[in-house]
Amino acid sequence: MSAAIHISGLRKEYPTPGGGTVIALAGLDLDIASGELFGLLGPNGAGKSTTIGILTTRIRPTAGSAVVAGADVRRSSVAVRQRIGVVPQRANPDLSLTALENLVFHAGYFGIPRVAATARAHTLMGTLGIADKMRARVGELSGGQQQRLMIARALIHEPRVIFLDEPTVGLDPQARLGLWEILRSLHADGRTIVMTTHYMEEADQLCDRLAIIDHGALLALDTPVALKARVPGGGTLDELFISLTGRELD
Amino acid sequence: MRRDVRVLRRELPFFLLRTVMQPLLFIVVFGYMLPRMGFVRGEYTTALLPGVIAVSLTLSAVQSVALPMVQDFGHTKEIEDRLLAPIPIPLVAVEKMVMGVLQGIIAALVVLPAGRLIMGPIAGLTLGHAGTALAVTILGAATFSAIGLWLGSAIGATQIGLMFSIIVAPMIFFGCAYYPWRGLDPIPIAKYAVLVNPLVYVAEGMRAVLTPEMPHMPLAAVVGALVLLLAGFSALAIRSFLRRAIG
Ligand SMILES: Nc1ncnc2c1ncn2[C@@H]1O[C@H](COP(=O)(O)OP(=O)(O)O)[C@@H](O)[C@H]1O
Ligand SMILES: [Mg+2]
Numbered sequence: 001m002s003a004a005i006h007i008s009g010l011r012k013e014y015p016t017p018g019g020g021t022v023i024a025l026a027g028l029d030l031d032i033a034s035g036e037l038f039g040l041l042g043p044n045g046a047g048k049s050t051t052i053g054i055l056t057t058r059i060r061p062t063a064g065s066a067v068v069a070g071a072d073v074r075r076s077s078v079a080v081r082q083r084i085g086v087v088p089q090r091a092n093p094d095l096s097l098t099a100l101e102n103l104v105f106h107a108g109y110f111g112i113p114r115v116a117a118t119a120r121a122h123t124l125m126g127t128l129g130i131a132d133k134m135r136a137r138v139g140e141l142s143g144g145q146q147q148r149l150m151i152a153r154a155l156i157h158e159p160r161v162i163f164l165d166e167p168t169v170g171l172d173p174q175a176r177l178g179l180w181e182i183l184r185s186l187h188a189d190g191r192t193i194v195m196t197t198h199y200m201e202e203a204d205q206l207c208d209r210l211a212i213i214d215h216g217a218l219l220a221l222d223t224p225v226a227l228k229a230r231v232p233g234g235g236t237l238d239e240l241f242i243s244l245t246g247r248e249l250d
Numbered sequence: 251m252r253r254d255v256r257v258l259r260r261e262l263p264f265f266l267l268r269t270v271m272q273p274l275l276f277i278v279v280f281g282y283m284l285p286r287m288g289f290v291r292g293e294y295t296t297a298l299l300p301g302v303i304a305v306s307l308t309l310s311a312v313q314s315v316a317l318p319m320v321q322d323f324g325h326t327k328e329i330e331d332r333l334l335a336p337i338p339i340p341l342v343a344v345e346k347m348v349m350g351v352l353q354g355i356i357a358a359l360v361v362l363p364a365g366r367l368i369m370g371p372i373a374g375l376t377l378g379h380a381g382t383a384l385a386v387t388i389l390g391a392a393t394f395s396a397i398g399l400w401l402g403s404a405i406g407a408t409q410i411g412l413m414f415s416i417i418v419a420p421m422i423f424f425g426c427a428y429y430p431w432r433g434l435d436p437i438p439i440a441k442y443a444v445l446v447n448p449l450v451y452v453a454e455g456m457r458a459v460l461t462p463e464m465p466h467m468p469l470a471a472v473v474g475a476l477v478l479l480l481a482g483f484s485a486l487a488i489r490s491f492l493r494r495a496i497g
Contacts, residue, residue, distance in 0.1 A: 053497055056334065058497060078337060090327065092327035
């Protein structure tokens with residue numbers, strides 16, 4: 001399998017108001033294969049969103065390079081955006097539009113004609129169980145429904161690589177299982193999926209491979225099974241995390 | 251772009267209310283009531299109308315760009331979906347400015363006939379230079395859209411209200427909107443001090459094309475100044491937009 005994402009020496013420093021810097025990523029190296037369902041696992045502040053932000057061209061790296069779907073995030077950011085779909089950590093629908101318009105306009109940015117986009121939006125909203133909200137202003141949607149709208153938006157232009165930043169935070173257990181199903185079927189479709197999470201169980205059940213990161217550095221990278229096997233006597237990801245960092249997740 | 255047009259169409263009544271209200275009140279009081287009460291001379295309306303048009307078109311341009319932008323960047327992050335579109339990020343900024351220009355033109359097109367209607371016949375008003383008038387409108391609206399983009403992306407949500415009251419109000423009152431620039435001849439300090447105010451050029455430009463009989467700033471000076479201001483503020487605005495848009 002070819003690499004969908006190649007990250008090398010990725011570093012990000014944020015300036016602090018006091019004039020210092022926060023190191024969000026301390027030189028990350030990572031390769032994600034095409035078709036993989038890949039999880040970035042780490043506690044709050046580990047640098048997960050920063051990594052996603054750089055890979056989706058929304059954050060400029062301080063140093064290092066990243067290639068996504070064959071395009072460099074710095075030099076060819078337009079090409080990267082053409083090939084990816086993004087579900088942000090916090091739903092950011094266009095509140096002035098209806099749910100359907102959100103999807104159709106977004107598809108329009110990718111040059112998908114209105115008729116085709118509308119048809120695809122209908123299908124997606126059906127699959128995601130929000131078909132009845134099509135003509136509703138987005139403000140009338142619940143948090144979970146908005147989250148699903150964000151997923152539909154990320155998929156409307158049929159991107160090769162899909163990024164989801166903590167997609168199941170704030171979903172009830174049933175909606176979370178529903179989302180897992182959607183991700184599995186996208187995975188079966190052959191898309192590359194990169195998701196972040198701080199739920200061990202989710203990472204364990206869903207992902208082909210996991211990168212455990214903390215303080216902007218890679219601590220471990222393997223399949224969930226292999227990672228768990230690293231714990232003496234075979235344990236859980238939680239136990240592995242404690243043995244790697246000396247503390248619990250969360 | 252089409253997204254913004256759709257939103258604009260839906261919110262047009264509110265938009266008009268917000269931006270055209272103040273100028274229309276000015277027209278009623280100073281353009282209708284005072285002349286009839288005999289406090290100001292009839293030809294004051296000749297000086298007033300172009301100025302009021304200038305105020306409406308610049309205000310609507312600056313507001314329509316700055317206010318949603320502050321929200322977008324501050325709270326709702328709605329603009330994110332456009333920042334994920336496969337186009338260069340500066341184009342997103344340019345699109346916002348184009349929308350500002352469009353709203354400036356709409357405001358001018360509403361205030362001109364409304365003003366004429368309320369004030370009655372206006373000495374020296376001519377539509378003979380409609381093409382030039384449109385050009386000045388676009389140039390003025392573009393300059394103020396750039397200012398709006400700059401304010402909107404450089405200033406946080408908490409300060410934008412304050413910003414508007416400490417910048418916009420003085421700008422309007424020292425903007426030669428409610429009096430012609432040449433009227434400042436007796437006060438040379440004021441006459442030259444107001445030249446830092448971009449609104450002066452829009453107001454005088456409007457006078458040059460709508461009421462050319464009245465003494466006004468030369469059109470060439472107006473256009474030159476606006477082109478320079480537009481270039482300067484655009485550069486500033488796009489820089490601060492980029493800084494804000496990409497982390
Ligand atoms: N815009 C920002 N400005 C300053 N510091 C930031 C910014 N975004 C993130 N950080 C800091 O960078 C680190 C990593 O953050 P983030 O990537 O959001 O982590 P995660 O998504 O894993 O919770 C944290 O210490 C956070 O405080
Ligand atoms: Mg995060």
